[in-house]
Amino acid sequence: MALIFFGAVALVSIATAVGVIAARNSVHSALLLVVNLFTLALLYLTMEAEFIAAVQVLIYAGGIMVLFLFVITLLDPARESGLALGRPGPREVVGLGLAGLLGAVLLVGAFAGRALATARPDPVPAAIAQVAGNTQQIGLFLYSRYLFPFEVTSILLLVAMVGAVVLARRRPEPTRPAARPALTTPSNGRAAELPESDVVAAERR
Amino acid sequence: MLVPLPYYLGLSGVLFAIGVAGVLLRRNPLVIFMSIELMLNAANLAFVGFARSFNALDGQVIVFFVMTVAAAEVVVGLAIIVANFRARATVDVDEIRGLRG
Numbered sequence: 413m414a415l416i417f418f419g420a421v422a423l424v425s426i427a428t429a430v431g432v433i434a435a436r437n438s439v440h441s442a443l444l445l446v447v448n449l450f451t452l453a454l455l456y457l458t459m460e461a462e463f464i465a466a467v468q469v470l471i472y473a474g475g476i477m478v479l480f481l482f483v484i485t486l487l488d489p490a491r492e493s494g495l496a497l498g499r500p501g502p503r504e505v506v507g508l509g510l511a512g513l514l515g516a517v518l519l520v521g522a523f524a525g526r527a528l529a530t531a532r533p534d535p536v537p538a539a540i541a542q543v544a545g546n547t548q549q550i551g552l553f554l555y556s557r558y559l560f561p562f563e564v565t566s567i568l569l570l571v572a573m574v575g576a577v578v579l580a581r582r583r584p585e586p587t588r589p590a591a592r593p594a595l596t597t598p599s600n601g602r603a604a605e606l607p608e609s610d611v612v613a614a615e616r617r
Numbered sequence: 618m619l620v621p622l623p624y625y626l627g628l629s630g631v632l633f634a635i636g637v638a639g640v641l642l643r644r645n646p647l648v649i650f651m652s653i654e655l656m657l658n659a660a661n662l663a664f665v666g667f668a669r670s671f672n673a674l675d676g677q678v679i680v681f682f683v684m685t686v687a688a689a690e691v692v693v694g695l696a697i698i699v700a701n702f703r704a705r706a707t708v709d710v711d712e713i714r715g716l717r718g
Contacts, residue, residue, distance in 0.1 A: 415624075429636070433635060438645055438648055445655065455628075455665075487698070546677075572690075579697055
């Protein structure tokens with residue numbers, strides 16, 4: 413029974429993943445990726461990772477993909493996404509071949525490998541595991557054993573935020589000398605015009 | 618009856634390979650970025666599978682960090698794409714030559 417459910421969810425997951433890379437319209441790709449993320453959240457639920465499933469839906473499907481859709485509608489007015497699969501040239505053959513090889517290797521390795529763990533990390537102590545849910549257990553781990561990565565990640569988020577604001581800011585127009593009348597001398601009506609930089613011209617275009 | 622671990626790992630591998638195909642074959646930078654997200658999610662699936670199979674929560678905590686880092690990466694990557702393609706008005710990675718020596 414669980415295997416049938418897994419099979420159905422896995423089928424939807426693979427189908428939407430293929431749709432993401434094959435869709436001609438980039439908005440379709442984004443929406444199919446949202447469905448894919450939901451199927452993965454379902455799989456996390458079957459593996460008793462409730463907190464991770466919730467975070468997946470909230471952050472990935474609800475935050476990151478919304479950001480993607482914003483940028484797609486900002487940049488891609490025709491929604492036409494340059495499907496490289498149109499003409500089957502050598503690039504497509506090599507790309508598909510490599511990806512297929514990788515998939516085959518991973519698939520075979522998943523079923524042929526054995527459990528390699530000899531030194532396991534300590535699982536959650538049984539006394540805690542019985543009273544605390546998945547979220548509380550992860551909280552216990554996060555703030556004890558993984559405290560340093562937690563703090564580093566918060567700094568990383570701050571850096572990313574600052575970087576994004578700086579990168580996506582519009583460059584301010586260099587003020588023309590004619591707009592500053594205090595600098596003009598009485599003899600010539602206005603100061604010499606600076607040549608317009610090509611970056612500004614490109615951005616205005 | 619539980620689903621055995623190899624099934625989750627196999628699905629993770631197939632999704633990862635599909636993501637690789639997307640990165641290699643597509644020219645739109647946004648679709649390439651989405652394929653990268655697909656790969657990250659495939660890795661997350663493998664992590665959670667191992668966490669379940671070994672009954673250790675470390676895998677899930679690592680998934681938490683992977684999601685956070687992926688969010689930061691998407692923010693910065695999309696800002697770069699917006700800054701680059703706003704001035705150029707094409708959405709084709711084959712035409713980016715800014716860093717070419």
